[in-house]
Amino acid sequence: MRVLGLISGTSHDGIDAAVVDFALQGGVLHGHVLAVGTTPYDPALRARIRAALPPGATTLAEVCALDTLIGQAFAEAAASAPPVDAVCSHGQTVYHWVEGTRALGTLQIGQPAWIAERLGVPVVADVRIRDITAGGQGAPLVSYLDTLLLAGLPGRPAALNLGGIANVTLPGELAWDTGPANALIDAAVLRTGAHPAGFDVDGALGARGRVDEGLLTELLAEPYYRLPPPKTTGKELFHDGYLEPFLGIEPADLIATLTALTARTVADAVRAAGVDTLVVSGGGAANPTLVGMLGFELPGVRLVPSDELGAPRDAKEAIAFALIGWQTLHGLPATLPSCTGASGARVLGTITPGAGPLQLPPRADAPQALRLTVAEGAA
Structure with missing residues (x-):
């Protein structure tokens, strides 16, 4: 069929x-x-x-x-x-x-x-x-596909989708939204006019900016991150109005910090689950700055594009x-x-x-x- x-x-x-x-x-x-x-x-x-x-x-x-x-x-x-x-x-x-x-x-x-x-x-x-x-x-409904697709992989695999929102699947066990992936990054690009495409093309803005550690700490205080899974979120929380207090920051620095926020919140979830292989998909998988930050946060975890399992990212x-x-x-x-x-x-x-x-x-x-x-x- x-x-x-x-x-x-x-x-x-x-x-x-x-x-x-x-x-x-x-x-x-x-x-x-x-x-x-x-x-x-x-x-x-x-x-x-x-x-x-x-x-x-x-x-x-x-x-x-x-x-x-x-x-x-x-x-x-x-x-x-x-x-x-x-x-x-x-x-x-x-x-x-x-x-x-x-x-x-x-x-x-x-x-x-x-x-x-x-x-x-x-x-x-x-x-x-x-x-x-x-x-x-x-949600995440993709967890059903993830569980079937990752069946038989050795070790402790998980799937990560980096769309507007990031979600993680531990096959057959648990799945949840970790927080924003591209949602806040795209919102920052649109609100600041940093790129006419409306998103961080090839992660170039995030790569050029400097991560503001004070702002990152403030963003990580969001109560959603401390809720237990399974949990879901979306643009109802992580919309462009969420960034209103931070729009005075230099755009590239804001985008770099939001990219680091995604990497950190995903990494925290993956580390807590003891994952050793992470199958990555979604638009954020095409952002080398984000993927690089993920790799830095997860030095012992193998990052595998979902394409290798027959699912184009x-x-x-x-x-x-x-x-x-x-x-x-x-x-x-x-x-x-x-x-x-x-x-x-x-x-x-x-x-x-x-x-x-x-x-x-x-x-x-x-x-x-x-x-x-x-x-x-x-x-």
């Missing part, structure tokens, strides 16, 4: 896509990654999304409009992918309601009916809320949602209660039918491992 995974993450810069051809053989799910790519949001749409996110205010009329516009953007991205049997669309998170260590609700928008109408295939969407209703965090989350779609369509849970904190594993999402009657495949046995390969020219 060919499944297209779609997601726009907490950086809300565009739509990541991955087409994966799945086949279950003897307890091992084999996924052949046929295509990956990113479709940037139209600048005007991205600006509207940013304006609607915390700490900004919005209206139900704007939420309705964004639900449609993002759904249409996702449908356009899906239409440019190779033909598939089904789609799993994460949509765009606009609010993740957390109080203390308890997730109370979550909202992803981007109406999936636009995708189903455009492609004529079933679309799995709204995948986080079922885990929350069972007492979980609704910029597409791993899209692959994860393709996997969730495959699981849901086969009637299988795609969560691990130990990782999300839920009372039990749950089949995720809702299904929007494509053209004609909805026909689901027979229920399959749950895979025990995942092996990914990448088609030539796909990544």
Whole structure:
């Protein structure tokens, strides 16, 4: 079964896509990654999304409009992918309601009916809320893929995704958001106008700046870091308003310090877990300054790009949602209660039918491992 995974993450810069051809053989799910790519949001749409996110205010009329516009953007991205049997669309998170260590609700928008109408295939969407209703965090959902993908690796491996928010998975044990990855770095670049791209290209700004140890100590006092996992966070906490008291600092120094904040908070979590191999993915994995700081903080830990396990670093989350779609369509849970904190594993999402009657495949046995390969020219 060919499944297209779609997601726009907490950086809300565009739509990541991955087409994966799945086949279950003897307890091992084999996924052949046929295509990956990113479709940037139209600048005007991205600006509207940013304006609607915390700490900004919005209206139900704007939420309705964004639900449609993002759904249409996702449908356009899906239409440019190779033909598939089904789609799993994460949509765009606009609010993740957390109080203390308890997730109370979550909202992803981007109406999936636009995708189903455009492609004529079933679309799995709204995948986080079922885990929350069972007492979980609704995140990090990539922990299911991480656990299957890292199955059989020697020692004490873990997976790290450096998106807007950084999350760590200890396979089959625990998963949680450690804190910001690119969220505050990008916010600092945007607020200071340090680079027209809106992010620290190749980590050059962070490399040029000087880490302000006093500011780093102040940032590390954030209470979130002392909460026990499983826990989740997002732009509701780590938004550009979070930086308001620090905007008088020289931009490169601020960006260097925020990069060090990400490295330190990730390293603290990894050290506490006794990890010896860290499989790294996400946009932050392309920031050599951040990766270098991580290496400095974790001298005894081997850093491995997720590409070496068949998951291109910029597409791993899209692959994860393709996997969730495959699981849901086969009637299988795609969560691990130990990782999300839920009372039990749950089949995720809702299904929007494509053209004609909805026909689901027979229920399959749950895979025990995942092996990914990448088609030539796909990544």
